[in-house]
Amino acid sequence: MTSSTSTSSLWRAWTPITQQAGSLRIVEARGNRVRDAEDNWYLDGVSGVLNASCGHGHPRLIEAANQQLQKLVHYDPMVSSHDPAETLASRLAAILPGELNETCLVNSGSEATEAALRIALQYWHNIGEGRNRVITFEAGYHGTTHLAQQLSGLPFTVSEWSAPFPIDRVALPASPRALRTEEGADTLIALFAQAIEAGPPAAAVMVEPLLGLGGCVVLPNGFLARLRQLCDQHGTLLILDEVFCGFGRTGRMFGFEHEGITPDIVTMSKGISGGYLPLAAVTVTSPIKATFTREPIARGLRYGHTTGGHAVASAVGNAVLDVMADEKLVENSATQGALLLDELRKLESSPLVTDVRGLGLVIAIEADSPESAAAIGNAAVRSGVMVRHERGVIRIAPPLTITADETTEMIQKISDAVDVAA
Numbered sequence: 001m002t003s004s005t006s007t008s009s010l011w012r013a014w015t016p017i018t019q020q021a022g023s024l025r026i027v028e029a030r031g032n033r034v035r036d037a038e039d040n041w042y043l044d045g046v047s048g049v050l051n052a053s054c055g056h057g058h059p060r061l062i063e064a065a066n067q068q069l070q071k072l073v074h075y076d077p078m079v080s081s082h083d084p085a086e087t088l089a090s091r092l093a094a095i096l097p098g099e100l101n102e103t104c105l106v107n108s109g110s111e112a113t114e115a116a117l118r119i120a121l122q123y124w125h126n127i128g129e130g131r132n133r134v135i136t137f138e139a140g141y142h143g144t145t146h147l148a149q150q151l152s153g154l155p156f157t158v159s160e161w162s163a164p165f166p167i168d169r170v171a172l173p174a175s176p177r178a179l180r181t182e183e184g185a186d187t188l189i190a191l192f193a194q195a196i197e198a199g200p201p202a203a204a205v206m207v208e209p210l211l212g213l214g215g216c217v218v219l220p221n222g223f224l225a226r227l228r229q230l231c232d233q234h235g236t237l238l239i240l241d242e243v244f245c246g247f248g249r250t251g252r253m254f255g256f257e258h259e260g261i262t263p264d265i266v267t268m269s270k271g272i273s274g275g276y277l278p279l280a281a282v283t284v285t286s287p288i289k290a291t292f293t294r295e296p297i298a299r300g301l302r303y304g305h306t307t308g309g310h311a312v313a314s315a316v317g318n319a320v321l322d323v324m325a326d327e328k329l330v331e332n333s334a335t336q337g338a339l340l341l342d343e344l345r346k347l348e349s350s351p352l353v354t355d356v357r358g359l360g361l362v363i364a365i366e367a368d369s370p371e372s373a374a375a376i377g378n379a380a381v382r383s384g385v386m387v388r389h390e391r392g393v394i395r396i397a398p399p400l401t402i403t404a405d406e407t408t409e410m411i412q413k414i415s416d417a418v419d420v421a422a
């Protein structure tokens with residue numbers, strides 16, 4: 001079932017050195033399935049790294065990339081602009097609420113976090129208040145560059161270096177299951193209020209609408225709306241990280257739409273290009289951008305990369321928006337996600353399963369131990385459905401293009417895997 005290579009010069013990140021060789025090698029992907037080097041096909045239950053939201057080998061996305069490659073690959077984003085990036089920025093302004101009109105394009109979710117933090121901190125500098133404290137979730141994940149990594153308290157992100165500004169992290173006070181109540185929202189808000197009031201005025205609160213890599217923790221109803229109010233009371237910027245949740249993953253275009261709020265800054269990646277090319281974005285409100293004309297040396301944002309807003313990636317980003325609208329992928333995410341969650345919840349009767357939770361096409365099966373999660377996850381992969389298990393949680397997040405038949409197949413295979421593991 002796995003394809004091994006005895007030696008490899010490729011150093012893959014996040015993979016223990018001792019496990020680099022002998023790992024799965026994927027050679028092809030079509031629609032919602034991937035094939036390994038030994039010719040086994042799997043139903044893609046994880047959308048690659050949650051980014052293949054339009055499925056694999058989509059002809060319209062390939063065509064958009066091809067056409068742009070032939071016209072203009074890219075050009076210096078510091079001194080010039082081009083149509084694909086201009087169009088993508090204006091389309092994001094149209095689908096984002098309120099005054100979220102100003103987009104900076106980058107290449108990865110981590111870069112989007114980096115840009116968001118720099119914009120937020122520079123904003124406070126621009127208006128003559130030196131706020132620099134950031135508050136976030138201990139179990140949040142915002143990326144792996146130096147600043148981004150400092151925001152997370154997850155064990156796998158721990159680094160030897162400390163943050164160049166104060167960060168206060170709020171730990172989850174209860175299990176994900178216990179949190180999904182009205183009292184859960186009260187407790188969480190009280191903890192954020194405490195964190196905000198415990199120090200100098202906070203520059204920003206940065207959270208995900210659903211804690212993705214922290215275990216697919218669905219936050220209690222009303223929490224984000226109350227967090228918005230709390231930030232407003234303290235003049236603190238609310239940065240929402242939509243890298244995991246954005247572009248339909250939770251059954252709405254953006255995760256924050258479930259609570260009808262507007263953040264001050266929003267970061268996006270993964271689904272923005274369907275994983276076809278590296279692309280990410282940070283969008284801020286017009287009043288935030290306006291302060292950058294007051295920036296002392298008037299150089300605007302001092303953050304950016306050579307390939308930021310790459311023309312081919314941006315062209316694919318525009319095509320993703322078309323495909324999502326034409327194929328009604330946000331709606332499909334809500335429909336198939338509800339079906340998956342309803343059926344997989346039945347697994348809570350297994351002694352190995354302690355919680356099944358989800359929103360749209362993000363589902364987590366929490367097992368009674370990391371060993372049980374590994375046994376279930378490995379059995380699912382052996383049966384032909386690709387899922388991820390990490391720290392006791394099996395993560396299921398298929399492409400938004402999943403069909404009703406594939407959803408049924410996935411439910412069957414995962415349910416069988418729980419039986420096999422028990």
Ligand code: PLP
Nearest residue numbers: 108109110141142143212243244
């Ligand atoms: N933010 C969130 C919520 C994520 O889930 C991730 C990656 O999984 C990132 C940021 C970092 O994105 P990238 O891996 O593209 O740097």
